Amino acid sequence: MSVGMAAPRAPYACDPERGRGRLFSEPPSKTRSPFRRDCDRVIHSTAFRRLKHKTQVFIFHEGDHYRTRLTHSLEVAQIARALARQLGLDEDLTETLALAHDLGHPPFGHAGERALDACLKAHGGFDHNAQALRVVTALEHRYPEFDGLNLTWESLEGIVKHNGPLTERNGAPTERYAESGIPIGIADFNCKFDLELWSYASLEAQVAAFADDIAYDAHDIDDGLRAGLFAIDDLREMPLTREIIGDIDRHYPGLQDIRRGAELVRELISHFISAVFAEATGRLELAKPQSAHDVRRHATPLIAFPEAVAREEAAIKAFLFQRMYRHRRVVRIMGEAEQIVADLFERYQRSPGDLPPEWIEGTEQETGAARARRIGNFIAGMTDRYALIEHQRLFDSTPDLR
Template sequence: MSVGMAAPRAPYACDSERSRGRLFPEAPSRTRSAFRRDCDRVIHSTAFRRLKHKTQVFVFHEGDHYRTRLTHTLEVAQIARAVARQLGLDEDLTETLALAHDLGHPPFGHAGERALDACLEAHGGFDHNAQALHVVTALEHRYPDFDGLNLTWESLEGIVKHNGPLTTPNGTPLDRYAQHGLPLGITAFNARFDLELGSYASLEAQAAAIADDIAYDAHDIDDGLRAGLFSIDDLTAIPLVAGVVADIDARYPGLDQDRRGAELVRELISYLIGSVVSEAQRRLDEVRPRSAEEVRHCGRQLIAFSAEAAEAERAVKAFLWTGMYRHPRVMRVMVEAECLVADLFSRYMRQPDDLPPDWQAGATAKAESEAEQARRIGNFIAGMTDRFAITEHVRLFDSTPELR
């Protein structure tokens, strides 16, 4: 099969006709599959629109051409669909999970997440995956019969487990959850609608997760070059990039730096997608799952980089960590952003009347505990865009950092 051609629907793909359904039963759509309906609900959600003004790496007013959470999300969806198409997966479910994967991120990227996690430390912390689940199951108020978007079980499973099982089969938390346990938002919802946290997610979820890595690597290089944080020549310290750049220079001698960088990004994306598809096919040939259910219980990730590509991808991430994410210019803005989020949280906790009226519900109720108040305020801040958070800080404080 030629690269780019759609594979026939695979037996291990999720099938919307066999979905485990929704928490609140609904009549099927006359015109759309269950997974297409999920995807459309995500696209039309308020939380999805807010991604337009949420930071990826650069705060929104630093430039119109840098990625935001929304443009990053769209790029993840494109890459995820490319992987799904070549492996014969359900593209609608894959797209749903790609589009939903960042719905739980607060303003100011990972800086905002660190700040909220610290503010909520005594009340379970903050986890963007748990927040994404909370957004689509509770915080969206668009339907008369239920809160949230009432997505299918397969979509909810993929949102929570796209990076792998959260627990062992016997329920012991894994990886980043091993020390402090699972977020309350995940355990509370799981008690109502069991997402089988000890198993792997579908291949569609795995495709969305690895597409996120590919998009981060390639497009953060693009933004870093545009911002002047590093040059293409700096990137040639990475063996994979050095080879790609040498090939570009041989094919296009004298190419201007903007086009040279754009060609580098395209070649990296093509290489990483090709590696993922080849490695996934190799693993699928070994395991030979006959259904999506067998995928969930095969005991290993099936969509992954090859060993060679994984090493190259780690080198790209290591370069970006020091050359971009820890660059003094980026760090200065992010430290100020963390302080801004912490200021807002402290102010709302002290003076809940400063919250908008529809977020004050329960603020004065004697039954509301400090933890409940903190979680409610955390939900409000997590939903903010960068510019709304800045506007609120200007309204409530005498001095606000410019974040430039």
């Protein structure tokens, strides 16, 4: 099968007509599959629209051409659907998970997440995957009969487990949650609607997770070049990008750097998609899963990079960490952003009357933990712009974040 062609539905794909349903029963749609309905609900949610003004790496007012959480999510969805199409998976479920994976991110990207995690340390901390689950199961208020979006079990499972199981079969947290425990929002919801935290997620969810990595690597290189944090020839220090840049220069001698960078990003995405498809095909041929149930109970993930490509991808992440994420300008701005989030949390804790009216109701009766979680939910939903406006309203001095 040539790359890009749609494969017939595979037996191990999630079947929207044989899914595990929704927490709250609803009549089926006459025109859409359950997974297509999930995807449409995510797209029309308030939380999805807010991603337009949430940081990827650069604060929104640094330039119109840098990625935001919204444009990142759209790029993840494109890559994820391309892989799902080649592997015969359900494209609608894959797209749902790609578009929903960042719904729980607070303002200012990972800086905001670090700050909220510190603020909520005494109350279970903050985890953006748990927050995404909270958004789609409780915080969206768009329907008369339930809170949240009432997504299918398969979509909720993918949001929570796209990076792998959270517990062992006996319920003990996996290594990454050994110290902190399962995030409160996930543990509480799992008591109501068992997401089988001990198993792997569907192939659709695994594909969405790798599409996220591919999109991150490619567009952070693009944004880093645009911002002047490094030059395209600096990327020659890595074997993969050195080879791609060499091919570009041989085919297009004298090409402008902006076009060289764009071509590099395209070739990187194609390289990683092809590598994941080849590795997944080999693993599926060996495992021979006959259903999505078999995928979930397999001992290892079935979507992965080949070992050599995993090393190439890790080298790119290491380069970006040193040259972009730890760049002195980015570090300074993110430090100031963390302080803004910490300031807002402390102020609302001390003076809950400063919250908007719809968030104040009930705070008088809440315990310290419940009030802290409410404030955390409010701040997590903020855009970068709104967080700055709130800080300017409540404090005499607000960093410019430039």
